[in-house]
Structures are given as structure tokens and as C-alpha cells.
Amino acid sequence: MSRKPPKKPSDATDDGLLVGSGEYADVCLFGEAKEEYEALSKRNDQDSVREYRTISRYFQRFADMGPSHLDDRMFKKQDRRSSGGTTEMIYEFKARQFRIYGVVANRDGKRCFWGTSCDPEKQKDKADPRKLQKAADEYVRIING
Template sequence: MGEKMFKPAGRFKDGAGNEPQIWEFKAYQFRIYGIIAEYRRKRTYIGTACDPSKKKDKADQQKLKLAAERSAKVER
């Protein structure tokens, strides 16, 4: 998987006082935004938001913020 398919998208406030790094997984015009966290003692990518109809090269800032907010609900 190359850097164009999986890359950091930035840090955004999650509503719990943290600023997690949001990662972007991209395939064609579909993007999944999420975090990398430990789950059952394994480093895991957890998708927390998506953009199924992405038409532009630049990520939607609202979707990135939503991904950060939802990441606060992920049990770690």
C-alpha cells in the first residue's frame, strides 16, 4: 500500500480534550478516516468516518472533525 492510499490527514479535537491523529485510507473515490489504536494488544486501524463520494483531491474538513469526535468513543 503506497503513501497515496494511506496517509495522515492531521490532528483534530475529539471533544474529550484530545487531538488524535486522523489517518486517511483512500481507494478510488472512496475514503475512510480513522485512528490507529491498540485493540486486544494489537495495533489496529479503526475507521470512524467515511466519504463514499469523494470527488476532490482535498479531504473534507468536516468529515475529518467527525472522525476525531467519533474516535473518542472507541474503547482502548
């Protein structure tokens, strides 16, 4: 099966990968989330192709219209996590067993989902608390440079 590679913005900074951009927000992946998303894009098994297409569609829908146009099976709040003196709400994008965790905050003056942690083969219904904490820690590390 053939598919388009992830979009890479010409003005990529912080080693981020822009995977959605719209009226409402941008969606950018960093670190583990970026690596796992790129690895998913290269796999050719049916489940991986489906997960890649699905989560890519969710990223763009969020970017265009915001979270109110995604139900809890697509995007949802997980938990608040403290890191570096701040407390961040962690959100989750999900497509079957593939999950990307991150924070919604401004980036270059525009609302952005900062995807910073990933669980590529989630087996339990409840999110792994270590992945949620990693999402907060990585976000704080990136913004503090």
C-alpha cells in the same frame, strides 16, 4: 460479479467489523465507515466492485506489513484533530473516490486502524475537514463507551 462478504470476527465488540488482521495490526470499521463499506460490498457496478476489492486489499496489506508498504495513493496521514480532551492523528485509506478515515491506536492490546468516518464519493483532492473531525469524535465516543 461474485465476491466474498466482509469478514466478521466471532469476537466482534463495539459493533466493529474486522476487515483485516495480520502481523502488524488489525483493521476494524465502526459506524459510518462500517455501513458504507458494507454498502459498497453489495453494489455491482464496475467502479464499486473495483473500489471494494482495492480498499479491501489495502486493509489487508496494512494489517500484514504496516503503512510503509502503502504509498500516499493508498494510505496517508491527514491531520491532527482534537476531541474529548485528546488530540488524534487522522489517517485515510483510499480507493479511487472511496475514502475511510480513522485513527491508529491499540485495541485489545494490538495495534489497530479504527475506521470511523467515510466519504464514499469524494470529489475534491483535499479531505473534507468535517469528515476528519467526525473520525476523531467517533473514535473518542467509541473508546469512552
